Amino acid sequence: MTESTRRTRGVQRGPRSVQVVESVRVATLAEMARVGFASFTIDGVAKAANVNRTTIYRRWPSRAALLASVVEPLIERYDADPDTGSVHGDLLALTVMIRDNAALPEGRALIEAVTSGTGELRELVRAMTARTLAPFHRALDRAVRRHELDPAADVKVIAYLAFQGVAMWEQAHDRPPTDDDLNRILRTVLPPASGLRGVA
Amino acid sequence: MTESTRRTRGVQRGPRSVQVVESVRVATLAEMARVGFASFTIDGVAKAANVNRTTIYRRWPSRAALLASVVEPLIERYDADPDTGSVHGDLLALTVMIRDNAALPEGRALIEAVTSGTGELRELVRAMTARTLAPFHRALDRAVRRHELDPAADVKVIAYLAFQGVAMWEQAHDRPPTDDDLNRILRTVLPPASGLRGVA
Amino acid sequence: MTESTRRTRGVQRGPRSVQVVESVRVATLAEMARVGFASFTIDGVAKAANVNRTTIYRRWPSRAALLASVVEPLIERYDADPDTGSVHGDLLALTVMIRDNAALPEGRALIEAVTSGTGELRELVRAMTARTLAPFHRALDRAVRRHELDPAADVKVIAYLAFQGVAMWEQAHDRPPTDDDLNRILRTVLPPASGLRGVA
Amino acid sequence: MTESTRRTRGVQRGPRSVQVVESVRVATLAEMARVGFASFTIDGVAKAANVNRTTIYRRWPSRAALLASVVEPLIERYDADPDTGSVHGDLLALTVMIRDNAALPEGRALIEAVTSGTGELRELVRAMTARTLAPFHRALDRAVRRHELDPAADVKVIAYLAFQGVAMWEQAHDRPPTDDDLNRILRTVLPPASGLRGVA
DNA sequence: TTATAATCGAGACGGTACGTCACGTCTTAGT
DNA sequence: ACTAAGACGTGACGTACCGTCTCGATTATAA
Structure with missing residues (x-):
């Protein structure tokens, strides 16, 4: 009896909400990629x-919220630190990650948002920037601790x-940075010794 | 597409126009400073x-055009190269100029515009960026030519x-860069030798 | 112990609906009084x-139903005929009742409903009007039967x-009718003889 | 020269606004008649x-305004007093006018509005009622002045x-009043003498 | 006592209409 | 030759209720 009435249980994953949330997420991505x-x-x-x-307004009170919900998975990647053994290697890993993120539609959207200064995004951007910068700081701190970098x-x-x-x-530059571009950046901002050691 | 249908005739010369153009320019500044x-x-x-x-629409077909007309004087400053004798000095002068420009309402507007990625501004931004970067390139080229910088x-x-x-x-950083901040940036991006020589 | 009290409660109140129904009734009154x-x-x-x-929607499929459930006690008053001995007296009693009903929030709501012509209320209104008019007809019929009124x-x-x-x-008139107003109405619509006799 | 440029002048009556206003008026009537x-x-x-x-909102800030603009011509009819020589005749003319107005869609709308008590219409209704009642008062006053009616x-x-x-x-009654119905109303509210004299 | 059947609360959803804002276009008249 | 004034279509905004639905949780009554 009960089995027959709940015939969709096995098929549908989670409540209706989940479906909606997911399709909105996807659509948001698509729209951001499009326009x-x-x-x-x-x-x-x-x-x-x-x-x-109205359903969207119920869950995401603003475009910022919509962006945040779409961009979150991206940002989470920055929470785990790379550990290549050298500053240059660590920073390279991080910059590669940023570049690759920026290649995704949600990444583009994030970049746009970061730089749009709309005000509605002020808070979001602040948080994102902090979270993206943090692993850079941690990597450099590690380098200082292991005397790879001048204090x-x-x-x-x-x-x-x-x-x-x-x-x-x-x-x-109208094109994404190549690996070489990233290395050029790092060589420019890192003190020579460490920079050379990194590529050696 | 839209371009072809546009009725806007662009900026015109004439006795009355000057009045209008000027007051619109001022008002645009005020508005940009305000919001x-x-x-x-x-x-x-x-x-x-x-x-x-409608008068505005007749002369400036878009917000971008309005911005451009307001921002032009700012950009012109970059056309004249500083000549302090050292890379560091030259670049410092340029960065100071950028910072000071950014302190003006039209400068803020420009920064916002540069980073807004609206599409309507794509062209404007490209031009501005090129024009702002040019003196940096010229200064660095001069430094190379006078052997101050490794080729x-x-x-x-x-x-x-x-x-x-x-x-x-x-x-x-939520605050404009101080002179010291500018020096820190330059010290970081310039090779040590030239950097030290610059501040010496 | 607990068993007996439970049983008692069950017997007293029947389904818990009664609670809900009552509080909704009260709240409906309050809301109608308010807005x-x-x-x-x-x-x-x-x-x-x-x-x-949703609970409300389950029991009252429309605003009309809600209104009806709130207004019923009011209407019931009209089912009992006054018997003052004279047409004028009877009609006065009825008009007084209407006026007093209209002073209550549910009465106001009823009046509003009667005159709103929403369509959803068409039927309700028809029934109410008939029921309110009926005692007037009965009173006048009685008056004719006892030769107080010209057939x-x-x-x-x-x-x-x-x-x-x-x-x-x-x-x-922006104010409820006073007793005198009611008498003026009756004197105007009733044939002189009966009207005079009524007030005498 | 001028002729060729204003080639539509002869055809269109007034500026575009007039067209809009009129078509909205008509559409409003249609809608009110429909729903x-x-x-x-x-x-x-x-x-x-x-x-x-938005065009509608620009001109008519509320439904009340829309109603008013549609109903105005109707109301204007009440500004001219009938002069039949007797109260009964005058009042009959007025009631006939009301009935006939009520037969029109805008008249229905007005009645609905008068009785809807929405609050947004309060003012409009007050004005309309006053304006409709006025000719009744004037007719009765005239009757008193010419000693047709007891002061x-x-x-x-x-x-x-x-x-x-x-x-x-x-x-x-679910049907418009016939001429006979109107006479019955008048006979009921008018004092016998005048009433009789009126029809005599 | 324990199922079974009624409710109810909670929350989501699609939908319609609201009233507002700014856009960019157009026309007419005025200076 | 320009500008002022004003209207218009268009698209999006964010909000308010509507009526419906599904999912547990709670309770009342009957087996």
Whole structure:
């Protein structure tokens, strides 16, 4: 009896909400890929997700929230530190990760958002930036601790420039940075010794 | 597509126009200072300029055009190269100029625009960036020519990082860069020898 | 012990619905008093009743049903005829009753409903009107039977005008009818003889 | 020269606005006739008028305004007094007018509005009622002045009841009042003498 | 006592309409 | 030759209720 009434249980995964959330997530990605974050609309996402507009407003009160929910998985990657044994290697791993993230539609959207200064995103951007910069700081701190880097080195600025340099590369050069480009950046911001040791 | 149907005739010469153009320019500045580029409206400018909205549309077909007309004087400053005798000095002068420009309302607007990725601004931004980067390149080339800088130095990347580092500083640090901050950036991106010589 | 109290509660109250029904009834009254029938919402009632919205929809499929359940006790008063011995007296008693009903929040709601023409209320209103008019007709019939009223008198119209006159008074005059107002209405619609006899 | 440029002038009457206003007026009528005032929507009118919704909002800030603009011509009829020589005749003319107005879609809408008590219409209704009642008062005053009516007659109540009686007739009887119905109303509210004299 | 049948609360959803905002276009008249 | 004034279509905004549905949890009554 009970079995027959709940005939969809085995098929559907989780409640209806999950379906909706997922399809909205996908549609958001699609829309951002299509028109960019700056000019994507809730209406557009709703249509693409085949979901009612009000439903979106119920769960995501703003475009920022929508972006956040789409971008979260990306950011989480930065929580795990690489450990290659050298500053250069660690930073390279991080910059590669940023570049590869930026190649994904959600990554592009994030970059756009970071740089849009809309105000609605202020908080989100702040959090994201902090979270992305953190592993750079940790890697540099490790390098200082293991005497690979002069303690007097300006690690804050190095981290900032490396991060910024990768993140904005495509905006400025109209193409994503190659591995070589990344190395050039790192060689430029890292003190020579460590930089050379890294590539050696 | 849209271009072909546009009725806007562009900026014109004539007695009345000058009045209008100027008051719109001022009002645009005021509006950008008030609400930022991201969310300033033609309506707002029109009201502030005490000019009819249609009049603005006639002369400036887009917000980008409005921005461009307001930002031009700023950019022109970059056309004249500083000549302090050292790379460090030259680059410092340029970064100071960028910082000081960014302190003006139109400068903020420009930064916002540069980083907004709206698409309507793509072209403008490309031009601006090129124009702002150019003096960096020229300064570095001069340094190479006078053997102050190793010819093998990655001048493109140095220029790019220095520029980007200053331009985005406030976005990332919530305060404009001090002179010391600028020096830290330059010390980080410039090869040690030249860097030291610069401050010496 | 617990068993016996449980049983008692069950016997006393029947299904727990009774609780809900009552609190919804009260809340409906409160809401109608607060915002009027025209713009009261199921949401509002649900909140005020501290009951889930779906619960209301389960029992009352429409606002009309909600209104009906609240208004019923009011209407029941009209089922008992007054017997003052004179037409004027009887009609006065009826009009007083209408006026007093209209002073209650549910009465106001009823009036509003009667006159809203929403369509969803068409049937309800028809029934209510008939039921309210009936005692007028009965009173006039009695008067004819006891020769107080000329059989040629247009009792239908008299009943209709008296009823309508009281019911709409406040709409037109912005204040409820005083006893004197009611008498004026009756004196106007009743043939002189009976009218005079009534007040004598 | 001028002729060729203004080639549409002869055809279109007035500016575009006039066209819009008129088509909205017509569409409003149609919508009110279709669904009643209580549940007609701006969207519906906009679609029916083939005009954008915002355009409607620009001119008519509320449904009340829309109603008013549609109902005005109707009301104006009440500004001219009939002059038949007798109270009964005058009042009959007025009630006939009301009935005939109520037969039109805009008249129905008005009745609905008058009785909807939405609050948004409060003011409109007050004005309309006053304007419709006024000719009744004037007719009765004239009757008193020419000694056709006892000065002690309760003219206020007579006017009110006659008006109300006609206006609400259809609501209560499900059919418009015939001429005979109107006469019955008048005979009931007018003092016998004058009433008889009127028809004699 | 223990099922079974009624409710109820909670939460989500699709949907319609609201009223507002800014956009960019157009026309007419005025200076 | 320009500008002012004003209207319009368009698209999106974010909100409010509507009515419906499904899912446990709770309770009442009957086996």
